[in-house]
Amino acid sequence: MNWPNPNDYHEAIQNPHICFQDPDLKAGTVACTALGLPRVMAGNFAAVYEINSGGRRWAVRCFLRQVKDQHRRYELLSRHLDKYPLDTLVDFKYLDQGIRVKGEWFPIVKMEWVDGESLSTFIQKHLGNTSVLERMAKHWRARVVNSMQGNHLAHGDLQHGNVLVKPQGQMYLVDYDGMYVPRLKGEPAPELGHPNFQHPKRTPDDYDEELDNFAALVIYTSLKALMVEPKLWQQFHTGENLILSKRDYEDPKQSLVLKLLKKSADATVKNLAAQLEECCQYDVVEVPEFDQMIEAAEDSAGIVGPRPVAGRTSTTTTTKVQKQTGGSRPSWLGGGQSSTSGSARSQIGQQQSGTATTQTTTTQTKKQTKQAKQSQTTQTVVGPTPAPRPRSKTPLLIGLALVLLMLIGGGVWYFRSGPASFDPALVKVVQTLSPGAEVHAAAFTPDGQTLAGGMSDGTVALWNATTGERKQTLRRHTDAVTSLAFSADGALLASASADFNVVLWDVATGQVKQTLKHGGRVNGVVFSPDGKFVASACDDGVVRLWDAQSGQMAKAPLAQNSPVKSVAISADGQTIASGGDDGVVALWDAATGNKKQTLRRHSGAVPALAFSPNGKLLATGGADMNVNLWDVATGQFKQTLRHRASVNAVAFTADNQYLATGTNDTGTVLVWNVNDGKGSGVPAQHAGAVYAVAVSSQEALASGGADAKLILRSDK
Numbered sequence: 032m033n034w035p036n037p038n039d040y041h042e043a044i045q046n047p048h049i050c051f052q053d054p055d056l057k058a059g060t061v062a063c064t065a066l067g068l069p070r071v072m073a074g075n076f077a078a079v080y081e082i083n084s085g086g087r088r089w090a091v092r093c094f095l096r097q098v099k100d101q102h103r104r105y106e107l108l109s110r111h112l113d114k115y116p117l118d119t120l121v122d123f124k125y126l127d128q129g130i131r132v133k134g135e136w137f138p139i140v141k142m143e144w145v146d147g148e149s150l151s152t153f154i155q156k157h158l159g160n161t162s163v164l165e166r167m168a169k170h171w172r173a174r175v176v177n178s179m180q181g182n183h184l185a186h187g188d189l190q191h192g193n194v195l196v197k198p199q200g201q202m203y204l205v206d207y208d209g210m211y212v213p214r215l216k217g218e219p220a221p222e223l224g225h226p227n228f229q230h231p232k233r234t235p236d237d238y239d240e241e242l243d244n245f246a247a248l249v250i251y252t253s254l255k256a257l258m259v260e261p262k263l264w265q266q267f268h269t270g271e272n273l274i275l276s277k278r279d280y281e282d283p284k285q286s287l288v289l290k291l292l293k294k295s296a297d298a299t300v301k302n303l304a305a306q307l308e309e310c311c312q313y314d315v316v317e318v319p320e321f322d323q324m325i326e327a328a329e330d331s332a333g334i335v336g337p338r339p340v341a342g343r344t345s346t347t348t349t350t351k352v353q354k355q356t357g358g359s360r361p362s363w364l365g366g367g368q369s370s371t372s373g374s375a376r377s378q379i380g381q382q383q384s385g386t387a388t389t390q391t392t393t394t395q396t397k398k399q400t401k402q403a404k405q406s407q408t409t410q411t412v413v414g415p416t417p418a419p420r421p422r423s424k425t426p427l428l429i430g431l432a433l434v435l436l437m438l439i440g441g442g443v444w445y446f447r448s449g450p451a452s453f454d455p456a457l458v459k460v461v462q463t464l465s466p467g468a469e470v471h472a473a474a475f476t477p478d479g480q481t482l483a484g485g486m487s488d489g490t491v492a493l494w495n496a497t498t499g500e501r502k503q504t505l506r507r508h509t510d511a512v513t514s515l516a517f518s519a520d521g522a523l524l525a526s527a528s529a530d531f532n533v534v535l536w537d538v539a540t541g542q543v544k545q546t547l548k549h550g551g552r553v554n555g556v557v558f559s560p561d562g563k564f565v566a567s568a569c570d571d572g573v574v575r576l577w578d579a580q581s582g583q584m585a586k587a588p589l590a591q592n593s594p595v596k597s598v599a600i601s602a603d604g605q606t607i608a609s610g611g612d613d614g615v616v617a618l619w620d621a622a623t624g625n626k627k628q629t630l631r632r633h634s635g636a637v638p639a640l641a642f643s644p645n646g647k648l649l650a651t652g653g654a655d656m657n658v659n660l661w662d663v664a665t666g667q668f669k670q671t672l673r674h675r676a677s678v679n680a681v682a683f684t685a686d687n688q689y690l691a692t693g694t695n696d697t698g699t700v701l702v703w704n705v706n707d708g709k710g711s712g713v714p715a716q717h718a719g720a721v722y723a724v725a726v727s728s729q730e731a732l733a734s735g736g737a738d739a740k741l742i743l744r745s746d747k
Contacts, residue, residue: 035132059084088144111212115182151191158261168254173530176247181548185211185242188224227272231280237315252303283308302328453684462499462743470735474515479727485512518562527556545582555598568598599640610637628666639681652678680724693721
């Protein structure tokens with residue numbers, strides 16, 4: 032079989048009703064130039080034509096050479112994306128008998144047409160517009176690269192021509208010939224990508240989910256540099272790159288553009304250039320994770336050293352912060368050993384002012400974990416059993432005295448054990464906090480002493496819940512914070528965001544412990560009761576379970592058939608609840624990952640979930656303006672609490688008797704008696720939608736909303 036050349040395709044495609052058998056393409060017309068000839072975009076590996084059919088536009092990708100196993104690769108990619116869809120990839124169909132050329136059938140890829148411009152064209156149009164380029168850089172980092180890596184995908188050929196940008200700035204990746212999915216592990220790459228964007232040492236053996244780290248860094252660095260100095264475009268853009276090229280990577284010490292970037296007045300650009308220069312010296316498998324490098328550059332935390340690889344001694348000296356993990360997997364995840372390896376941010380030769388490095392060692396990264404299958408071992412030192420202390424007689428004497436007082440006084444005394452009882456009639460405002468942006472999430476530490484708020488600008492703030500004093504402001508997210516949760520011991524805080532990430536924070540220091548990447552907007556996050564694991568709800572349709580120490584996936588994802596808008600874990604750790612965009616609530620066995628029940632009553636998305644502290648009730652809040660209460664043991668519906676607007680947040684009081692709700696209504700926070708279904712408003716309503724409610728163990732009630740206020744109330 033002689034493979035068609037560009038002229039062969041050009042001739043055949045002028046008669047769609049003859050050359051195609053796909054119904055859409057067969058009935059379509061090919062887009063033409065002013066001369067009446069088919070308009071084509073040709074590259075090294077394929078020619079792309081536009082077909083208009085039935086009011087829809089299709090891109091037809093015709094291959095210019097035969098690629099071994101291409102059908103299987105596209106089939107594996109299609110299956111992966113069916114399970115983990117990404118909104119930065121375009122729907123496609125691989126057609127083995129796609130186009131007939133000179134009497135023989137050849138494969139094509141049929142894709143939805145993206146009405147956008149190439150990355151280089153879009154940049155050129157917006158040179159000098161800092162806000163547009165800044166938005167592009169954020170979009171590239173969070174919604175393109177991190178979403179791909181969060182779903183264990185690599186594109187393999189990130190470059191100016193394979194990134195299409197819509198007028199509003201949304202980016203889409205095209206050309207999936209060289210994409211990596213986990214089922215292709217161990218196989219060689221079918222292509223090596225554009226040399227002006229790829230690592231100079233790349234070979235076909237370099238083919239895994241970390242493959243895009245270098246090219247992603249090249250594009251991000253170019254965007255950030257052009258924000259600061261647009262003239263770099265005229266000086267270094269050739270039409271086949273952005274501002275960097277193959278020879279810059281082959282001899283980075285002599286690269287003029289890298290020298291200029293390293294002298295930039297912008298600290299981030301300077302740090303990115305230094306990181307890129309260093310990466311050129313590494314082997315491809317040693318290039319650090321993309322987001323890790325960006326974080327280090329933006330924090331001026333130094334150059335991230337090479338990722339360790341089994342059986343190899345790196346030639347680069349690095350100083351890294353050790354991250355030790357270990358311990359057994361708790362019973363709620365079904366036994367077995369937890370992952371003892373993780374990825375830590377590394378630093379070289381530079382410390383933040385006033386901070387001393389206390390430990391320096393090589394950190395085991397997830398790449399090393401995959402290749403070496405090694406694990407660290409932690410030891411628990413058990414000391415001698417202390418001698419028993421003499422039992423005090425004081426409690427007994429006090430008890431007898433109280434009984435005597437009751438008898439003498441003739442009254443009845445009630446001794447209350449457990450959480451304080453909540454009384455809505457006594458609720459009053461104790462603090463009104465103004466964080467400076469819309470409040471989309473709120474959470475208390477288990478002891479009720481600290482209140483966290485997550486804002487629309489991506490910041491997280493911590494306040495003293497008694498005095499209202501702001502203790503810390505945490506900055507890492509590049510988009511709105513959607514959900515917050517503290518670990519049971521209050522040592523860790525998890526923040527979920529629309530930037531496709533969950534960040535785990537050390538509450539005492541405010542430092543980032545882990546960044547958990549996802550394949551879409553993350554809408555909810557919650558810790559397991561023992562604080563060792565984190566569950567997250569994502570728009571890509573799955574609930575992920577993470578080891579809070581290593582940052583690795585602890586179990587297979589729980590797949591829901593629609594974007595997941597909320598997640599909760601029962602107090603006993605046995606049940607995980609997830610709320611879908613389609614109104615379906617799923618109850619999962621936390622140990623096995625099996626779906627136990629499906630609850631159907633909502634007619635819209637379910638953005639709010641909460642288990643009662645005693646684990647008997649589940650509250651589900653929906654866009655249909657209803658909160659439904661369910662019996663957890665039986666899955667039976669109990670009652671509906673009707674609202675006047677979409678419900679955004681729900682939270683039980685510690686005594687299990689009341690439920691607080693926040694909605695899109697005129698700022699009203701309601702407190703409902705879950706026994707009789709009666710609700711009432713609480714003082715100091717918001718001046719707009721209420722996005723967050725939280726109740727502390729001390730029965731303090733916090734709410735945050737669109738008016739950029741966080742209101743703290745108490746019945747004490």
